[in-house]
Amino acid sequence: MSALDQPPGAFRARARDALAAKRMQAALDSSTFRLYDHRLAAWDGLGDVEALRETARRIRERTIARLDDHLEAFADAVEARGGNVFFARTAEEARAYVVDVCTRAGARLAVKSKSMLSEEIGLNTALEAAGVRAVETDLGEYLLQLAGRRPAHIVAPAIELTKEDCAELLSRAGGVAVEPELEALTAAARRQLREAFQTADVGITGANFAVAETGSICLVTNEGNGRLVSSLPRVCISLLGMERVVPTTAELAVLLQLLARSGTGQPLTVYTTLLTGPRRDGEEDGPEESHVVIIDNDRTNLVRGRYRTMLSCIRCGACLNVCPVYRKAGGNAYSDVYSGPMGAVLVPLLAGLAQAPALPHASSLCGACTEACPVKIPLHELLLDLRRDLVAEGVASRRERLAFALWSLVWSRPWSYRLTTRAARLGQRFGAVAGPGRVWARAGRALPRLARRRYRDRRR
Amino acid sequence: MSTREEFLAPIRAAGRPEVPEPELPPLRTGRGAALVERFVAAAEASGAHVHRGAPPDLAGDVGVSRALYGLADTGSVVLAAAPDEPRARSLLPWTHVALLRIEDILPGLAELFAELGPELPSALAIVTGPSRSADIEQRLAVGVHGPGEVHVVLET
Numbered sequence: 001m002s003a004l005d006q007p008p009g010a011f012r013a014r015a016r017d018a019l020a021a022k023r024m025q026a027a028l029d030s031s032t033f034r035l036y037d038h039r040l041a042a043w044d045g046l047g048d049v050e051a052l053r054e055t056a057r058r059i060r061e062r063t064i065a066r067l068d069d070h071l072e073a074f075a076d077a078v079e080a081r082g083g084n085v086f087f088a089r090t091a092e093e094a095r096a097y098v099v100d101v102c103t104r105a106g107a108r109l110a111v112k113s114k115s116m117l118s119e120e121i122g123l124n125t126a127l128e129a130a131g132v133r134a135v136e137t138d139l140g141e142y143l144l145q146l147a148g149r150r151p152a153h154i155v156a157p158a159i160e161l162t163k164e165d166c167a168e169l170l171s172r173a174g175g176v177a178v179e180p181e182l183e184a185l186t187a188a189a190r191r192q193l194r195e196a197f198q199t200a201d202v203g204i205t206g207a208n209f210a211v212a213e214t215g216s217i218c219l220v221t222n223e224g225n226g227r228l229v230s231s232l233p234r235v236c237i238s239l240l241g242m243e244r245v246v247p248t249t250a251e252l253a254v255l256l257q258l259l260a261r262s263g264t265g266q267p268l269t270v271y272t273t274l275l276t277g278p279r280r281d282g283e284e285d286g287p288e289e290s291h292v293v294i295i296d297n298d299r300t301n302l303v304r305g306r307y308r309t310m311l312s313c314i315r316c317g318a319c320l321n322v323c324p325v326y327r328k329a330g331g332n333a334y335s336d337v338y339s340g341p342m343g344a345v346l347v348p349l350l351a352g353l354a355q356a357p358a359l360p361h362a363s364s365l366c367g368a369c370t371e372a373c374p375v376k377i378p379l380h381e382l383l384l385d386l387r388r389d390l391v392a393e394g395v396a397s398r399r400e401r402l403a404f405a406l407w408s409l410v411w412s413r414p415w416s417y418r419l420t421t422r423a424a425r426l427g428q429r430f431g432a433v434a435g436p437g438r439v440w441a442r443a444g445r446a447l448p449r450l451a452r453r454r455y456r457d458r459r460r
Numbered sequence: 461m462s463t464r465e466e467f468l469a470p471i472r473a474a475g476r477p478e479v480p481e482p483e484l485p486p487l488r489t490g491r492g493a494a495l496v497e498r499f500v501a502a503a504e505a506s507g508a509h510v511h512r513g514a515p516p517d518l519a520g521d522v523g524v525s526r527a528l529y530g531l532a533d534t535g536s537v538v539l540a541a542a543p544d545e546p547r548a549r550s551l552l553p554w555t556h557v558a559l560l561r562i563e564d565i566l567p568g569l570a571e572l573f574a575e576l577g578p579e580l581p582s583a584l585a586i587v588t589g590p591s592r593s594a595d596i597e598q599r600l601a602v603g604v605h606g607p608g609e610v611h612v613v614l615e616t
Contacts, residue, residue: 052604058482065479066470075464087467139604140595155603158510158595186593186601193605214580224551224591224606230581231547242471249573256569264594267502268569271606280582282543303474350473398605419539447550 002091003122003336011358015329024160025181028330031159032321036191038265039318046261048328051208054305057376059251060312067303067311070212070245071294077215083290091121091297098204098237099130101291105200105235107132111193113221113229114138115206118293119151119337120350123204134204135196137225139189143155145172150336156171156370193225203229203287205275207240209255210292213248216276216402218258219293220269230275236287238275238292241309255314258374262316298350304318306385310345312375319379325362334359340367341379348386353395360386418456425450486568488613491597495532496614501558506589507602508610515557515613523553523607529575530612533568534588537612540582550587556607558587560616571610 015438016056018024043049060346063070075085088094102110102273111134112118127134136145140158144151144213146169147161158166164266167180172186178188205226209218217238230236246252279286320326331339335356344359353360360383363369369379389403390396410416428450432441500510509516515524525545527537537558541547550556566572572586591606602608 002571027597034598052485055482055484056481061477062482065476068468071468071471072464074616087464089467098596136472137605138595139593143595159598161596163597182596182601185596205533213578217585220590223593225568225603225604227585228549228605231551235531242467248578249576251482252483253569254484268536268586268588268590269592270506270588270592271592272536272588274580275579276582278582278585279541283541284543284584285548286541286582294467298589300474301471303471328518328541383488434586 002351003120004338004347005355006335006347006351006358008156009356011329011333011362012398013130013361014333015362017039018330019328019334023162025328026162026442028327032327033315035264035321039321040265042261042265042267043460046257050252052258056254056374057312059246059254060314060375061244061309063251063312064303064308068411069241070247070414071242073247074210074212074215074245075294077213077291078277078292078424079215081215083215083277083292085431086291086293086295088293091295094121094239094293094295094297095123095126096234097291097293098239099126099132100130101235101237102202103130103291105201107235109136109200110202111196111200111233112136112204112228112457113206113219113226114210115204116337117206117241119411121239121297122294123239132202134353135200136191136192137196137229138221139223139225140191142170142189146170150332154380170210182325183314189268197228197232200233200236201412202235203231203233205229205236205238207244207292208259209245209252210240210419211252211274212245214276216249216273216274216366217250218256219273219275220256220271221273222264222266224271227271230287231405233293234287235289236275236278237291237293239323239344240292242294242296242299244314259314259316262372262374295330303350307345307349307382309377310342310349310382313342313346315342318372318374322368322372324364324366324368329362329420334362341383342377345382348446350420353393357390357395360384360390360416389417421454421456425452462502485570486597487571489568490532491563491565493565495565496562499530499535500614501535502533503530503537503612504557504590506535507592508535508589508612511611511613513613513614513616515559516611518555518557518611521554522557523549524557525549525553525560527558527612528564530565531568531572531586532565536586536588538572539587540587542581547585550585550602551606554603554607554609555609556587556612557611557613559613559615 081307086097110113124134163180171179260269264395278290344362348356363383365380367380431437432445527538529538590602590610593604
């Protein structure tokens with residue numbers, strides 16, 4: 001079972017838990033609205049936003065159209081600068097390579113900066129099994145790791161923890177009581193993680209982008225942990241999703257402007273770092289050994305056909321913050337890794353529809369995600385396409401298929417259509433007895449009443 | 461077949477749809493006083509302290525490094541790893557001081573990458589203000605990992 005798989009009924013059950021948790025609802029409301037407001041404010045002063053989005057869309061789609069060439073150029077450029085490149089087709093190959101590098105380095109401790117791909121391939125479990133302790137250093141992810149929980153938002157992972165939760169976790173980890181005050185909590189985390197940075201043998205990073213021409217890995221962070229992870233340990237390993245490459249730094253400049261604005265509403269994140277190979281002659285810090293693991297893990301499922309555009313995703317998180325379903329259901333309802341509209345599209349494509357049949361339905365199809373996407377991925381249309389696939393591939397339940405077959409039979413004939421609309425006035429008093437009407441009415445809401453006369457009758 | 465070839469084969473087999481070439485925004489050439497003022501305003505908005513001419517009188521845990529460039533759009537300083545510019549200097553101390561010549565201020569990212577060309581240093585850091593996090597209850601905290609206090613000294 002992969003980290004992306006979702007047991008049947010999981011979305012519904014987890015979303016229901018989230019809806020019942022008042023604190024979580026408050027946290028989701030305040031954080032998603034805050035990120036949303038900041039995003040809107042950040043576009044002011046940028047000039048023609050629509051033109052920039054169109055440019056970004058073309059950059060991504062053109063790069064994906066020639067992904068093989070760009071990946072080859074990138075790998076050659078890394079190797080020319082003394083770095084190592086490994087092409088991993090599966091999560092298993094990627095894990096094995098990373099574990100092997102750690103074992104050869106004699107590593108006992110690895111520090112990590114945030115990487116969704118690391119969650120996707122289940123890296124931490126593999127490292128622990130090989131006797132390497134893996135410490136997450138993004139503040140939110142560190143807290144979640146202490147709590148034994150999974151990230152709930154791709155940009156703000158610990159969106160659901162309160163400062164009292166954090167104080168308890170940090171006190172236990174450090175062995176000294178920490179006040180539940182922001183400054184004390186931050187200082188305690190800084191102290192605890194500095195120790196890890198200074199003793200770790202290996203640093204593991206994700207990659208927001210890779211630049212083919214220069215052989216660079218680009219990391220964006222606000223905390224600076226990406227810089228520490230890639231500067232202090234002797235060995236640095238970067239995990240790169242194969243679609244995250246750009247041809248040159250000129251395209252990177254455009255995408256970086258959009259990434260931070262879309263994610264957190266900043267013009268640029270605090271630290272934008274480009275890592276190009278290991279440390280050079282005469283430099284006193286930086287890794288002596290650097291590795292890039294380029295990972296497919298079923299992304300090739302998307303290279304053909306209409307879902308190809310999903311490979312353009314730059315993981316900014318904007319679609320999560322605007323999504324009415326995400327705002328209520330929370331990140332953990334979707335999968336252990338990706339959530340929100342981008343997760344609802346990506347997870348079924350990577351893991352297979354049968355592994356995540358509820359996700360294409362986790363949307364009201366309002367299109368807010370599509371409107372927010374900085375690279376113009378038509379997310380809500382892709383969700384609709386996936387629903388079609390659920391039926392075509394026979395994944396949709398028999399009951400659902402039967403219901404829609406009957407409905408289409410009845411409404412595709414004028415006489416039976418007329419009959420049902422006439423019967424609707426009689427039937428509406430039973431609307432709250434079963435089906436969607438019952439769920440609607442259970443929350444204390446009344447179903448809208450039908451007009452006394454049908455529109456078609458009034459025209460006569 | 462090598463692993464690389466096996467990896468790339470399905471991507472190659474998928475064909476290459478035609479996508480029109482993106483039109484990148486033109487490079488800006490602006491220099492001079494207006495650019496400096498824009499840099500100062502953006503840097504201060506990001507939480508950095510800007511000093512003109514004289515470096516501030518700071519004591520304690522301080523690291524000083526030279527910035528290769530400054531970016532006016534965002535108030536960022538650009539730091540490149542080199543034998544006399546170790547990465548730790550701008551990363552480990554609580555306070556970081558970046559020395560920046562005003563003639564090295566560029567409009568933004570696109571102009572920076574055009575100046576740098578295709579050969580990049582082993583580590584290039586574009587730094588915009590102090591280390592920050594909003595991971596605890598969405599409230600801003602500084603100095604989570606990197607410096608909690610950033611000073612930029614503008615040199616004429």
